[in-house]
Every structure is written in structure tokens, then in C-alpha cells.
Amino acid sequence: MHTLPQNFYNPLPNAHQTLLLKACLLDNDQAIQHWEKWMSVNGFSNLTSEKSSGILPQVYDPLDFSSQRLLALLYKKMSSAGVNHPLINSLKGYYRYVWVRNQVIKEQLKSIVEILNAQGITHLVIKGFPMIEAYYKDLGARSVLDLDIMIHPDHWSKALVVLSKEGWTSKDAMYIPEAVQDTLVHATHFVKDIFEIDLHIRFHDFPLTENTVNSFWNGAVTYKPGHKMLRPEHQLISALIHGYDIGGDTVLRAIADTTYIIRNTPNFDWKIVIDIVHENNLQIPGKVLLEHLNQEGFCVIPEHVLAALQNYSLESKEAKYFSLLTTPDVGNGYKLFKLRLLLLNLVKVSIVEKGKLLLNTYKYQWGAQSILKLAYRTTQVVIDKFKSPDKTVVTRRF
Template identity: 25%
Template sequence: MFFWRDHEYFDPWPLIANPEDLARPENPDDFFDAVEALARLISPTLTMHLLEPVQQLIDEPILDPSIVSENRLLAKFSLAQQRHWAQILAESDIDVLFLKGFAYGHSFYPDPVLRQQGDLDFLVRPSDLSAVMSFLEKFGFQFRPAPQSRWGAISDASFMPFVTPDGSCDLDLHVHPDCYPAYCSLTTERLFAESQLIDAGGFAARIPCREHALLLCVTNAAKEKFDMFSARKVIDAMVLLRNTPDLDWEKVLSLAAEGNYFIPARIFFSLMVALGFPDSKIPAALLASLPRWRRNSFRKIVWRFKTLFPEDPNLLSLLWREWALCAEPAVAFYNLRLRARGMVRPGSGIPEGAPTKVEYS
């Protein structure tokens, strides 16, 4: 329990980060408020799974069962849609590798429904981009533009959502696993070469190896400026590390250094420890003390996580956070140039040769 801006908060992260060290919450009202906020942030279904050990200590439901049931049904429907299209892609003549929630749900969690949220992300080689667009066009897929920032679409890893005719499934088509600088070391070819095959509910799906998956949690969280949209990546990493005692940390350290995202990796794992994850499970090189000028920004993101993001950050604070925590200097300059170029000539996020051109309204 702690206070922030004269408001009392219950910090749920130790219950997620280290469930072996549980105790019954002392103030149920503040605990229930935190559980509801966490459910809004990551989904009621995942919240109930993560806090199931706590539920065993409390007589009344920690979340409204009807809300959890409805959310789980929606997740099952979404998963069924994604599995349908994932199987079609996996059994095509095009090499595909599934990323993010679909991959994590089928490998980190006991039931993929727990992690079901968002688009179906998949990776193809750049040389297969035209082929996979043509293949999906036969099923009626179209690119759907999303609201743009003032500098347009600047992602160099993926495109706007590729959507089924009825809108029941969004595909996020990648030619790199994540934006620069992730692909400096996590190249598309490297991910394919070191990938693993899993059973995705009746068919074989290719996903990243665990070391690559962990690093993609890091790069994606850094891209999201370690704010609310990175919370699920932090949870994914906690779940992965609890279930992977033989992780190759030398590979993780080497790839982070090679890819110019060692600083964000240090921030990511230091954040996990600040939220209650055991530091004994993480190499000391990733937990070294931060320079003084980074510490204040780091403390702020820790507080935002612990308070479950009660307010939106302003643009200036996000830009400063990028320089202080989310990118090494050369990468921050690269991102600045991308935005400057985008303000002059905004990108559409639609790949060249797209089977169906969608204009912005």
C-alpha cells in the first residue's frame, strides 16, 4: 500500500511477479479497486489467471464472474478466428512465423485464451511480401487505415491492419520482427533459423525461440515508451522466465548489445525487479545501477506501473523518456529523423503493391 498525489493505491505487481510469496491483502477495498484497474488494463481473463493464488485466500470473487465469463467468451471467439487464418497461412507454400500474443499464448501460458488480445501478428521474409498479400487477397483481405500521428505511419517493421471482409480478424503483417533497432540483431532470417514449432490447436505453427521472444518483449515495451501498452509485455516476460529455468542468457545479452538496445534491456529487467520479480533470476549485467540522469525517469515509470497508469502522459514527457530510457543515442536520433521526415511526407502504412488500396478519409 502506498500514497501518490494524496490517493491511496494498492500495488498488485508483487502478486503477479512473485506469486510464491503471497499474503492475504490487508485492505480489501483498495485491493479490489486495483484488481478492477488491472482487468481494464490487461483483460479480466488474464487478471483472474494471474491472481488465482490470491483468489484462494479470499472468500468473495475478486472480479465480477459475469464480466470474466463474457470476456473469456469473446477471447475464445477471437482465438478461433485467429487459429482459422493462422492454419491457412501455416499450411500455405509461404514461410510464416507467428509473433506476440498468438505465439506467447500458445507457449508461455497453460491456455492461449488467457493471452488472447489484439491482432494476429505474423512475420514473412521481405521477398515473400507480395506473395502473401496476393494469397490473402483471394480470401477478401483488405488493408484498413488506422488513425495516424502527426508524422504518419513510420513503422519499418509492419503495416496497417490487414482485415477479413467481415472484420472478425485483423492480421498484422511483419517483414521485420520489430522496429529499428530490434532487427539489427533479431533479423527475420535469424528468427526463422532458430524458431520452434508448436501445436496451435490442431496444426503446427512456427514461433520464435524463447530467447528471441523475451527480447521482443523488451523491444516492444521500449517502443511503447514503457507505458500502459507495455504492461502485457512485462507480464509475458515474467511468465516466460518463471517457466524457463534453462534460458540462454548469454544469447540474450549478446543480441541486445549487437542490436543497440542494451540500455532498454537494462531498463526493462530493472523495472521487472522494481515490480517485485526476483532479481536472482536475472543476470547482474542487466541490473547494474543507472546513471543519475536516467534514475528520475525510471522512478516515474515504476510509479506509473504501480499506480496502473491513472492518467495519460504528455507528448513532451514521452519524448524525454525515449531519450532517457527507451533508446540508445543513435537510435533516438534515428527515430527523430523518421518523425521529421514523416511530418513532411507522412507514410500511409500500406505496402507497395498492396492488392487493395485503401485511401485515408
């Protein structure tokens, strides 16, 4: 297999995160072994039941956010494997919390879907709840922070009106949801009481071809009455793209999700995946994440699939985008600025339309309603780039 060069950053989990993933996802005997090792390397082995109410914070608080989100799945695996340990007993309460919270959000989702269906608004439920109900099949096993709903672009304006009438408002008053159609932004955020929706007008920031987008819509399947989701192969593609990011913030969830998709889909059609990967030049995220699944024992990926991921160019526009995407951010705004330019280069429209897209994106993102304000903010970002040298130490590469 081809190996990406040393200076090509990767988003894969670190050693501690990998142990936790294996404890959550492998067969019982192997899972227990990796759980015990994970407990040991993190200094959790000496926890006792004397103060069981205090055990969970001792474990939860030191963990990174992505690892914290796996603890409910860890409970599910260890309890089903018959592990009797003070931590597992404490995690039962966390698992129940996730279950109850998801149940409350699920009822809100049901209400929104009923409203959208009644108004004839074409949409898909994406990410969290379709994954839970179609693959995890356990409301407590996967935490969900918000609702993700994909609206067909033809119905975007109508959906905004309908949600507004139901009391949903923009999370950030600076953003104008109606304007997102003509930008590079893939979603905008709405809030109501304690609930939040990520309302998508595009599946990802990364621009998929029109043919792929149409196949996503046309291939949608019903996972419960009135609720539609992406078919498994398209769900996998979505997870690969979403998981390819720096710092492990999304990749742990992507690895767990792709594992559940592959294991729980009889007759999974790898040809669909390969065709979409090639059509959209997604070989790099596909190669990195699917090879990782295979090498770490999460799933068996067919050899012909792995072979199909080896044909890529590091000079392609897509490769440059994914390389920058996983490069550590020094916090001065320059990385996001450059990512937008690379995304613009991937969009297949005329140079005039690209100019409009870029202008509208920054007007939307910064709330700049005049060319002068936009020029001023752009200049600020560029100046900050030179005032804030990159001192980030990269610890994880290919």
C-alpha cells in the same frame, strides 16, 4: 549498479499498477497480501455480494486500460489461491469472456496459418497467442485484441495477395500495404468482419541488426502443429523492446509476459539475450525492465546478466531514441516526427537510402502522394510544435 540520470524518463508501472502485477504474479501468500493492499488503496475494500452483478463495473471502469487487461490473470491467481470474495466471483465472468473471445480469435488464426502454409509463405505467429499457448497455458488468462503475424520480407507481396483474396482489407484506406516495405513502419493493419491482423514486415520499429533478425527467423520453434513462434530468448528480447514505452500501456503486459517466459523455460540461455542486447545497444530497456523484475521479486535475474547491462552510453543514438520514446507526448505530432528521424539515424544504410526511407514513410503515414503535400504536412508538424508548448507534468522518473 549504475543509475540513469533524473532527466531520463522511464516507462515503469506506478505504485497501484505494481500492486496489481504482484497480486497476479507472486506466490499465493504474497499475491493475496498485495491483492488486499491493491483493493484497499483503490477503495475497493467495501464491495459486497449484495449486488454481485454490479461489482465488476465498479472495479473495471476506474482502472487504466493496462490494468483492466490484467483482471483475467488476477482471477486465475486468486481463484487458484482459494480466495473467496465477491470481486473474484464477479471476475469469473470476465475470465470466461476472455476465454471465449480468445477461442474465437484462435480459430481465425488457425485458418490464416493454414492458408499461409499452403501457399508456402514463411511467417511467424508473434506476441499474444504464442505467449498464451506456450507459457500461460490458459486461454482465459491473457486477453488478445488482435492477431500478430510476422511475414518474411521475401514473401510480403505474396502474403498481401493471398490475404486480399480471403477478404482481408486494409484497416485504413489511406495506407497502401504494398508500400510499407520501403518505410520505417514495422506493420500494417488488416480487418475482416470482427477480426483484425497486425501484419508485420519487421519485428519492431526499432531496427535490429541483420544478424539478429536472421537469428530470430532461424531460431523459430514450433509451438503447435503448423504454428511457429520465436524461441524463448528471442521472445524475451521482443517483449523488452515492445514494453519500453511511456505511460505503462505496454509495460504491464511486458512484465507479465517476461515473467512467464523466464519461469516456464528450463535452461533459459541468458547468453543469447546478452549477446543480442550488446549487438543492438539494447542495454537501456534491458537494464530498466530486467532490474525491475529482479527488484520487485517477479523473477530472479542472474547477477552476471544484470552486470552485463551496465555498460552503456547515454550519448549513443539508441539512448537518445529510448529517452525520447518514453518522454510524454503533448499530442502535437512533433514527438512522432522526431522519433522517425532518430529511427532513421539508427538504420544502417546510405544517406541516399535514408532519404528515400523517410520520404516513403511519411508518404505512407500521411497518405501524401506528392512532394508538395509531404512538405506541407511536415511544416504543419513543426509549426504545431511551437504553437503547443509542453505542459506535461512528469511524475515517474529514475
